[in-house]
Amino acid sequence: MEVKSKMSDYREMWKNLGMNLELHDQLCQVLPEAFGDVYLTQDNRPESMDYYNFVVSEIHGVRPAELIEHQKKGGKVFGTFCVYVPDEIVFAADAIATGLCGGSQFWVSGGEKVLPANTCPLIKASVGARLDRTCPFFRIADMYVGETTCDGKKKAWEILSEDVPMHIMDIPQMKRPKDIDAWADEIKIFMDKVEEFTGNKITPEKLSAAIKLINDKRRALERLYAFRKYENLPISGKDVLVISQIAFYDDPARFTLMTNKLCDELEKRVKNNISVFPAGTKRIMLTGTPLAVPNWKLHHIVETSGAAVVVEEMCTGTRYFENLVDETKDTIEGQINALADRYMKINCACFTPNDGRIKDILRLAKEYDVDGIIDVNLKFCGLYDTEGYKVEKAVKEAGIPVLGIETDYTDQDAEQLRTRIGAFVEMLGNKQYI
Amino acid sequence: MVDFMEKEYYIIFPNVENGLKLNELLKDKKIPATIVPAPREATKCCGISLLIKNKSDIQLVKEYIADNDVEILDIFETIDKRDPMRNKFC
Numbered sequence A: 001m002e003v004k005s006k007m008s009d010y011r012e013m014w015k016n017l018g019m020n021l022e023l024h025d026q027l028c029q030v031l032p033e034a035f036g037d038v039y040l041t042q043d044n045r046p047e048s049m050d051y052y053n054f055v056v057s058e059i060h061g062v063r064p065a066e067l068i069e070h071q072k073k074g075g076k077v078f079g080t081f082c083v084y085v086p087d088e089i090v091f092a093a094d095a096i097a098t099g100l101c102g103g104s105q106f107w108v109s110g111g112e113k114v115l116p117a118n119t120c121p122l123i124k125a126s127v128g129a130r131l132d133r134t135c136p137f138f139r140i141a142d143m144y145v146g147e148t149t150c151d152g153k154k155k156a157w158e159i160l161s162e163d164v165p166m167h168i169m170d171i172p173q174m175k176r177p178k179d180i181d182a183w184a185d186e187i188k189i190f191m192d193k194v195e196e197f198t199g200n201k202i203t204p205e206k207l208s209a210a211i212k213l214i215n216d217k218r219r220a221l222e223r224l225y226a227f228r229k230y231e232n233l234p235i236s237g238k239d240v241l242v243i244s245q246i247a248f249y250d251d252p253a254r255f256t257l258m259t260n261k262l263c264d265e266l267e268k269r270v271k272n273n274i275s276v277f278p279a280g281t282k283r284i285m286l287t288g289t290p291l292a293v294p295n296w297k298l299h300h301i302v303e304t305s306g307a308a309v310v311v312e313e314m315c316t317g318t319r320y321f322e323n324l325v326d327e328t329k330d331t332i333e334g335q336i337n338a339l340a341d342r343y344m345k346i347n348c349a350c351f352t353p354n355d356g357r358i359k360d361i362l363r364l365a366k367e368y369d370v371d372g373i374i375d376v377n378l379k380f381c382g383l384y385d386t387e388g389y390k391v392e393k394a395v396k397e398a399g400i401p402v403l404g405i406e407t408d409y410t411d412q413d414a415e416q417l418r419t420r421i422g423a424f425v426e427m428l429g430n431k432q433y434i
Numbered sequence B: 001m002v003d004f005m006e007k008e009y010y011i012i013f014p015n016v017e018n019g020l021k022l023n024e025l026l027k028d029k030k031i032p033a034t035i036v037p038a039p040r041e042a043t044k045c046c047g048i049s050l051l052i053k054n055k056s057d058i059q060l061v062k063e064y065i066a067d068n069d070v071e072i073l074d075i076f077e078t079i080d081k082r083d084p085m086r087n088k089f090c
Helices: A011-016 A021-039 A047-057 A062-072 A087-092 A105-112 A121-131 A136-140 A151-160 A177-198 A204-229 A237-246 A252-271 A297-303 A332-343 A355-367 A382-397 A414-427 B016-028 B055-067
Strands: A077-080 A096-099 A143-147 A166-169 A282-288 A307-313 A372-378 A402-407 B007-012 B034-037 B048-052 B074-079
Touching: A011 A021, A011 A062, A021 A047, A021 A105, A021 A237, A021 B034, A047 A062, A047 A237, A047 A252, A047 B034, A047 B048, A062 A077, A062 A096, A062 A136, A077 A136, A087 A096, A087 A177, A087 A204, A096 A136, A105 A121, A121 A151, A143 A151, A151 A166, A166 A177, A177 A332, A204 A237, A204 A252, A204 A307, A204 A332, A237 A252, A237 A297, A237 A307, A282 A297, A282 A355, A282 A382, A297 A307, A297 A372, A297 A402, A297 A414, A307 A355, A355 A382, A372 A382, A372 A414, A382 A402, A402 A414, B007 B055, B016 B048, B016 B055, B048 B055, B055 B074
Parallel strands: A077 A096, A077 A143, A143 A166, A282 A307, A282 A372, A372 A402
Antiparallel strands: B007 B048, B007 B074, B034 B048
8 A cells, every 4th residue: 555654653743733732632542442442352354454444543644644745735625524525526626625523522522612512413523623623634624615414514614614714515405406406506616616726627537537536436335335235244344334434534546446455355255255243143224324433333332232234324334435426428517417416316314305315225224134224313413313203114114123323422321322222133033024 | 460361562663654564574474463553551652553462473573673674663562451342432
């Protein structure tokens, strides 16, 4: 693998980024132990997981250093919060899109200084990571790209924009043809903004290359997920989760290369009938709100309660990689329409109606041969929590056992969740649905 | 206490380059090593280390380090304290 950073002591870099080193050090203290307990206690992990171990170990080091190098050469970095923001536009302008911090309780208290306590932890953590100066990605990004997927985010952008340039993409709330056209317009407006901000013209050739780049990442993730459809699971749900989380930050070409390398190893495992779980382990689908790094809570509890997570119908899951952008278009207009078509196929709870998500869940349940579904939503996410009613009703009607969970990043409910999930797994019998 | 329990070793590096170099060398020699975040007891830096779980390998690892000019800061000896049923999250 090619990495461009040679540093291991990043304190000077973090200092130059204006980070709060003392506070950030508290996060550095807990990560190795948490990663060790959650990930290194698994048996028979694929060797190629070493790459992702490496990325987590250097999560605030190697990639931030690469982004800074890119900036030194005149390149721009765009920080994004949502799978609806088309990375293709950013990469087509020789800029880099990166995910931002938002998956740890460590950042929540910083967000609560300015946001109501009854805001979802993802938003509180994101704002806290920025305002407390404890996330290098938030310090590095030249511009943040927000969207209108929920009320909490919309108001959070107003707070963040006091600090950093922000561009907001207006996501339609319905999926009629005129809404898809409106999203194409939003992508065009975003493209104009990116061109102006970077000083780089987006040509059809450049956009075509960027579409291919991001599609290749989607293909690699799709290939990875396909291994979870086998009866013998060659990789754990936890490991796939951290890979999905890393996909938001890593260099896309390198990520694709390393994920395909892992898939080559998994292919051999499948041929040799290797499973990382005992025969008969119950297969769980998680559906709901995103699990940003380092939120490994649900997967860890499920996979230490006698079950395996085989698929996530989440933004950190199938919503991120399913459906490719049409690569045959060779005009900017055609490419933007192709982007709009692909992105509007993501079934987020911000849309009404959102029956497509229920169809996805039922389809995935069959494809991944799941025994049960856990509908897990972050506290105070009114959209997903409300949609839970229809989701749970539909899967029950299909004969699939379902457990609804509302949780956050704290440890307070861990024991209770372990009891509930353990009981749920225990009661999963033979599949009754077709 | 340590003497009665399974020991393990973390190789700590001054930079990423040396960590990756040793990892490749050990892979070639089929010596089991895993890239992991460096434990806080061993270093204050956030970064990679190499975990060697077999005590019998450590002498050989030291020889490869010396023979191949791999720069390291420390070989940190400890015991496996990992808790697979962890209920704390970060």
